[in-house]
Amino acid sequence: MTINQKKSNLRMRITRCWGLYLLLLFPLVYVFIFNYIPMYGVLMAFQRFTIREGIWGSPWVGFYHFERFLSSPIAMRVIWNTLVLNLYSLVVAFPLPIMLAIGLTHVTSNVFRKSVQMITYAPFFLSFVVLVGLMSQFFGLRFGPVNHVITSFGGSPVNFMGSVGTFRHMFVWSGVWQEMGYNSIIFIAALSSVDPQMHEAAVIDGASLWKRIWHIDIPTILPVISIMLILRMGAMMTVGFERVFLMQNPMNTSVSEVIETYVYRVGIASVRPDFSFGAAIGLFQNVVGAVLVFLSNIISKKMTGNGLW
Numbered sequence: 378m379t380i381n382q383k384k385s386n387l388r389m390r391i392t393r394c395w396g397l398y399l400l401l402l403f404p405l406v407y408v409f410i411f412n413y414i415p416m417y418g419v420l421m422a423f424q425r426f427t428i429r430e431g432i433w434g435s436p437w438v439g440f441y442h443f444e445r446f447l448s449s450p451i452a453m454r455v456i457w458n459t460l461v462l463n464l465y466s467l468v469v470a471f472p473l474p475i476m477l478a479i480g481l482t483h484v485t486s487n488v489f490r491k492s493v494q495m496i497t498y499a500p501f502f503l504s505f506v507v508l509v510g511l512m513s514q515f516f517g518l519r520f521g522p523v524n525h526v527i528t529s530f531g532g533s534p535v536n537f538m539g540s541v542g543t544f545r546h547m548f549v550w551s552g553v554w555q556e557m558g559y560n561s562i563i564f565i566a567a568l569s570s571v572d573p574q575m576h577e578a579a580v581i582d583g584a585s586l587w588k589r590i591w592h593i594d595i596p597t598i599l600p601v602i603s604i605m606l607i608l609r610m611g612a613m614m615t616v617g618f619e620r621v622f623l624m625q626n627p628m629n630t631s632v633s634e635v636i637e638t639y640v641y642r643v644g645i646a647s648v649r650p651d652f653s654f655g656a657a658i659g660l661f662q663n664v665v666g667a668v669l670v671f672l673s674n675i676i677s678k679k680m681t682g683n684g685l686w
Contacts, residue, residue: 422657435653442657451639456614459635462621463613465549471609473557475602478564479594482571483586497558509623512551513538539628548624548633563605567598603683611670614662636662 391398417432422442424435446452477497484490500508516523516537524534537543571593579589595602618637625633636658644655670685678684 419656419660421653422660424653426653426656438653442654443661445654446658446661451634454631455634455636455639458632459614459616461632462545462548462616462635465545466552467609467613469549470553470556470560471606473553474561475564475598477557478561478568478598479590481561481565482568482594483590494558497561499558500555501559503555505619505623508551508555509620512547512624516547536628538624539626541629541632544624544629544632548620552620563601564598567601568594571597599681600683603677603681604685607670607673607677607685610673611666613669614665 420432421435423437423439424432425438425441426432426435430436481490481493484493503511515521518524518534518536518539521537523537528534535543537547575593576589579593584592614636616635616637618641621633621635622638622641625638640655640658643651644658674684674686
């Protein structure tokens with residue numbers, strides 16, 4: 378096919394489906410304005426930025442801020458805290474939506490299935506402020522129902538929101554409660570492509586439910602699982618600022634100080650904000666995430682044959 382023929386076919390497709398291309402235009406414009414245009418700000422990571430001189434007038438310092446961060450005593454602590462929370466979330470929060478989706482597809486009662494979907498989807502629409510507020514009330518040290526039950530059985534009250542030993546569990550499992558139902562939607566959609574005749578034939582052959590799940594459902598959604606896992610690996614250096622920041626207090630800072638909150642403290646909230654230092658840390662975080670995406674995609678392609686590209 379010649380170049381002119383390809384252009385003609387593209388023009389015909391656009392003319393025939395102009396409405397769909399128009400709908401696609403709005404998110405593309407949004408991404409370009411709010412994600413690509415601000416990227417020139419990463420230049421601050423290589424400068425000693427001042428507001429007076431601006432980005433184009435500030436002196437260049439090369440990789441000074443990267444070396445400063447990686448050689449600082451707090452760098453390993455915030456990186457470690459970020460990785461631990463992400464690995465914990467990956468082990469717990471990634472497989473549970475898959476299990477929920479598979480379970481819901483095999484439930485025969487429509488009433489029960491819809492009830493479970495509503496109950497598990499609803500927490501996703503709570504803001505992080507409301508979520509952390511509910512946790513503070515429910516697990517409160519003095520008046521929380523959980524501590525009330527503990528003390529009624531003769532135990533000592535536990536400071537769930539301020540204890541170093543409980544912060545990670547509270548963070549991860551609150552995220553599971555809030556996002557498990559919503560994250561299962563994509564796997565439910567993938568499972569809808571399973572041919573019912575395959576299950577019927579397996580039942581006739583005497584296959585149990587677990588064998589049908591292992592040999593039919595999981596292979597069907599394996600490409601989706603691979604893609605979601607690759608994307609999840611790309612976010613391994615990001616935890617999510619809002620929930621961590623709201624749950625953070627002076628008693629649990631040693632395990633709750635992650636890269637995002639540290640960038641906020643040194644780059645914005647300090648008495649003398651260091652914009653260049655914060656930009657360097659953020660760029661380091663994004664570069665590591667991009668490398669993890671490429672590596673996980675290569676591993677996924679070799680192991681399962683599925684990948685993002």
